[in-house]
Amino acid sequence: MTRKPLAAPALPARRKLAETIEDHLRRMLSRGDVKPGERLPTENALAKSHGVSRAVIREALAGLRADGLVVARQGSGVFAADGTEPPKHLSLANFDPAKLSSIIEVLELRAAVEGEAAGLAAQRITAGELIRLRECHAAVAAALDAGRSAQDQDFALHLAIADATHNSHFVEFFRFLGARTIPRAQIISGPSAMAPTRRELRRFHEEHAEIVTAIADRDPAAACAAMQRHLKSSQERYARVAESTASATA
Amino acid sequence: MTRKPLAAPALPARRKLAETIEDHLRRMLSRGDVKPGERLPTENALAKSHGVSRAVIREALAGLRADGLVVARQGSGVFAADGTEPPKHLSLANFDPAKLSSIIEVLELRAAVEGEAAGLAAQRITAGELIRLRECHAAVAAALDAGRSAQDQDFALHLAIADATHNSHFVEFFRFLGARTIPRAQIISGPSAMAPTRRELRRFHEEHAEIVTAIADRDPAAACAAMQRHLKSSQERYARVAESTASATA
DNA sequence: CGACCACAAGTTGTCAGACAAATCAAGCTG
């Protein structure tokens, strides 16, 4: 009867028709072939002109609609989205993880959000969450002592703080942004020159400790300040990397 | 008579079936009802259990697939995406613009981001941007004096501040979040009871003035504090609305 | 002439059924 679920890798396989057409339409829109507010060809027309069934066209349009690029009005037609409508998703359009300046910019955003998050956490954290937070802190320390990368543990620590705000949007936001800065640390560094020194690691851990302590003390201002110092020092570290590579490649 | 235009802010028109089901599936996923890597029910099963045709199910799944929440493998099934991949877009999953508590939560996020933005703007704003900022401020005042809604002008003012950070991510972020709080002000208020009083409008304008002044003085701390006060007072206004409507409907 | 109304054509939304292509489990064969 029902088969057991199976986790499996993904193979590109054959490109689905709907995806091909979705890409085509996407290009048409971004190229201004159909200007905002204008009506696209009807589904039947698109089906005939692309030589596929209407079902395929509808699926392609569903993809575009999910991205907010078009809006369909029953009885009227499908229209290219009016730029006035607020974006449904935040995508960080011009973010290039290979550019250090871009990472630094995102870190500025993170400092803003997480600083406030730390402050709110200091006001709202529960006893249980505080225990979890300390566990995360210990896990980071353990990973660093063992000489391993503490990326995952660091992520968990920051996430625990976001959790303690009791405002789910902070969690979502950090999941979105954190993934774009933390995991890159090693990748970017590339040459061994940028491996963090023991002194840096020590400072890293001390910064975390200050944050945790401030939250445990229910001191919002201190927590906010400590978190901002922490992320500011990350910014500076990236800035030094940028400087050194710039001079190296010059 | 006109049969369609009247009544029904409460009745969200006729929701498309696919959207309803897409939301339902989305909740199932975010609630961990189907864990990452696991297989969802088959399209036919979903169609039967929801009492709709397979076409509707496919369209709903197309939406989820566009968000990267699920992947479909021909001949095998539809699988919940591995949570390992960082989300490509930030979408504020559980945000309900009809719920005041939700708006207040978003305002907390805005306070975090825009407070810092105001601080950065105070450090980095150029002469030209400062002129533009003052124009926006004047425009808000003019609109309020004329008794008109100042939503657009308010939006432009905050956007000008985000611009002055010279960090495009702040702008993107505000475009994304601002649209979710400001424009709703009137809609939500509904009954005339919630129309802002003259005193509130005056305070609103004074708060703006403090922000602009602090930025012009290049005082980051003051700018940050002023902006946070401003958004905090918005939160409080919404909170009062929530309180009054709660007691009214009780 | 102008305003209003009924209607038809056009478009998206939904349904039903079918076949093709891919996958997977089980059985069969050597």
Place this chain on the structure above:
DNA sequence: CAGCTTGATTTGTCTGACAACTTGTGGTCG
């Protein structure tokens, strides 16, 4: 046991149809 076949299952695509809705047109009446 290895390898192949086979059949059931599932997604991908096609076809045709009808329902719900929008819009413009023409007609009717004041």
